[in-house]
Amino acid sequence: MSHANQSHLVQDDKDLEINHVEEIPEARVAIDDKYLNHAEDDAARILREYGSVEYTIEEDKKVLRKLDIWVCIPMFIVYTLVHLDKSALSYAAVFDLKKEAHLVGKQYSWLGSIIYLMQLVVQPISAYALVKLPIAWWVVGNVFCWGVSLCCMAACHNFAGLLATRALLGAFEATISPSFIAMTQLFWRRREQTYRNTAWLMSSSVSGIIGPILTYAIGHVKSGIQPWQGIFLFLGCITLAFCPLIFWMMPNDISSAKFLSQKEKVIAVERLRDNNTGTKTSKWKLEQFRETLYDPKTWGWGLMLTCMAIPSSGIGTFGTLITKGFGFNSFDTILFQIPPNVLTLIFLIGGTWTMNKIRLRFPVVAFFVLFPIAGAASLLYVPRTNPHALLGSYYVIMLYTPLQPLVYSWANMNAAGTTKQRTLGAILFIFQCAGNVAGPQVYLEDEAPIYRTGLYTDMSCWALLFTLICSMAVYLKHLNRRQRKRRERLGRVVDIKDMSIMTLEEAAAYKREIAAAGEGSDINAHAFDDLTDFQNPEFQYIL
Template sequence: MSTPKDHPDIIHLESPQAQDPQTTSPEITPAPKPITDIPLTGRDKAAQFLKQATQSPIIVTPSDNARVLRKIDIHLLPIILFVYCLQSLDKTTLSYASVFGLIEDTHLEGEQFSWLGSVVYVAQLVFQPLVAYALVKLPVGKFCATMVFCWGAVLCGMTAAKGFGGLMAARLLLGAFEASVAPTFVAVVQMWYRRKEQTTRNASWYAMLGVVNMLGSLLTYGLGHIKSTLRPYQIIFLFCGCITVAFSLVMYVFMPDSPMEAKFLKEDEKVIAIERLRMNQMGIGSGVWKWEHVREAMLDPKTWLWFCLMLTISIPSGGISTFGPLIIQSFGFDSFTTILFNIPFGAVQMIATLGGAWVSDKIHMKSAVLLFLCLPPIAGCIILLVTGRAPSDRAVLLVGYYIISVYPGISPLIYSWSGQNTAGDTKRKVTTGMLFVGASVGNIVGPQLFKPSEKPRYDRGLRSNLALFVVLAVLIVVGMLWIKVLNRRQAVRRRALGKPEVIRDLSMMDRKKGGREYDDEVLNMGDENVGNKAFEDVTDLQNEDFIYVY
């Protein structure tokens, strides 16, 4: 049989018990000798699975790798996209309901409506530590499906709320159950995809916010015209809740807990699905909660950088998502026209989210794209602040509002930037939890910067948002500089251990562009045992082969 050097497009994959230094994993990774001095129970589940896998060699071509990736996308992405679409729709039902008489019918006064927007994130803030622990210890798919069922049931019950107390209780429970969804999806993407593939997948499910703002506006427009004993906003709550409950059952049946337990993959495909992630240097999941990972996450400056980034972007996000339709209505439009004019907002969101991910994927950088995405919201806030509110100003005001709507493209890039720069199962979950703590705090504060009594200008909220987008740009520059420092430290560590000081990050490379140079890089790295800690459940700071991404 010919060797990989004879056929650079064919890569031999073996189980860890029968590996050779020249053996390489699918398309992107070498298969180095396993570390034997770490107890199996303390290692990643992928290491346990590979240890029990067949010892006979498996020949994997790039087409095999593409085929497995395609199967993963087909089986996972539709579930993730639809569930996040439902969650986004459920969250925005409050803002849609506000233009259909919710405030008047339930006799909300003062800042009560603002608190209905914030209380969801208060619950999410409280429950994030439990979510982080559950994502390490519990089956990911079944845990998420159960939470989806619970929040759908609560949304159905919200139909019966007649006043502030009932609405507040329902929104609190919604936040508690929804707290797990986005962290779960971040974990799922890290568990199934190469680092190069993660950005577009995270952007895909986050882009559902834009889809909801388009289709949700049309859906609300139609539901609002239904003649019934129920008020239009009650019909919206009931409809969205019933769909969520129904789909949670579908998710429970078809959402796998990990690549090792995926029924849609054959046994050899499971090995491919695992080995293709080796050069991520991040592992898949250990099922073991490690307090040393928690300590490192809390002491790692990167964790607090990601936290500050999410906090800063989530404050304007929380305010605009809650008061967006009211801002449009303040331009002088009626309820139904307001809903229709919210549709372009969703289109801009989706284009910015997917476009930002596509560009960052092409240039292999998150930070530069994040900086660019800060500019349109800054311009939009300035337009709304300096423009009058006369009928002749409506076109300019709408342009300013739509320019602001570029901001949703920022959050998924922060999720990916953080996820691609963090290794170790517990540390990843804790770091993701910290991101969502920041997001929750931001979404609590955001609606408080806007008050219905301040219409039509909402000057305080817009000025605050303008300042926050500027702060966000500064934090991104700080992140770029810190990652540069970390990569220099890693190079020094490798040199001290006798490894190449400069190595290529195969998890961020594309073989189609790298060609023969890419194949030679894979084989040479296999000789150096780069990747031998990939499935040992060690953190990025403990693994000298880990390469940080800008």
């Protein structure tokens, strides 16, 4: 940008700290130099090194299939292990862990909370590491350490030992969700991110199916150790056994993906241009960090995660005890955890498909909130003499499970810039951890097996969540109107469609349409300049 052009820079949207050029000799000159200096991310370096390429939709789809196999499958495996290992405490409780370890009062509740408290503490380290370190190597190191921690739980016979090992488990698991959110943003278009986020996050439901079956089998094994010890030892060893496979398959980024040719790496980068979110840079940018803190969306998403986490951790820790309180034995209680996870899978896949079909997120998420509210109300008032009706109510409550992956996906589609994305991911996980710490504490021992305080608290959280979802949709619509006005002031194409949520065929047709009209040569010109959603006037928010 010339000195003459720089003199025309004025402050625009001061509350968002965004600058624009009032007189624009070239369409590309629309972003303040202070954002573009050293802003180039890894994707831009790949394009500079290998140059641009022509490619077909078939080649695009081939790259997508490779990404799904080599990146999404390892993510699915790791997240399945996360939830299996995290749920081990709940399974062990059915086989008299509380009695064997002499747990009294709220000690069992604290075993549920400590894992999330440690995740909360470790989050700042995780956010910084995700910018500075190779993501896949960071993930594998943490997977190995938490596998060792889980194995050590089998040797613990008191509250102190179990608390210490659960704390370590929480510390090493803390980085997994933020890492995988970052990787999803790094490898897939925004339309595809919904499905891929769903793919690895639905492993929580898959683990809810596998876990009870494994636990049921382990409970019948006659050996020199107690069933609850066998659960910890077996699941910990499975985690360790998968580490070499994960290390071999999972790439750190597109440039290190050994399963892609040079041309395919360029295609993998170019197909992300429509996202307008960049890919990755190892530079920590203080202005993006500050913007994340000032962004009202950050705190809206955070409150949503807290409202989901309080019920999730409470029911996750006490769910088996609630079910056992209906009058079923230990083995039936374990097996009864399978059906709600099957239902959750169906709802999650159906919800994801509906979101992409209607190209809106909030109606589906808001609709899903209504199920756990109805289930909790039913569980409180159905007579205790009707165990099957109580079990049905419990299954309806468990339909809260799709909420977390859908909201996480929605939130991360609406943020851009490497530092901002990583900071947002860490903040959301901190909010989630805070809710997870609080969740088990509202389930009072003297209220067993009904736990009225816990269920009333959960209903209140879900009601607040419904309000927050609708409010966020209104705010995002307001931001899109503001972005349109900015493009108009900047002399850019005003009415643009979000190609990142189109199918490949629709996006290709739209590009031909705007090219034929002589427009759009500058659209997405700053896609790889590592700009935030506030800094880039072409970024479009997804409702």
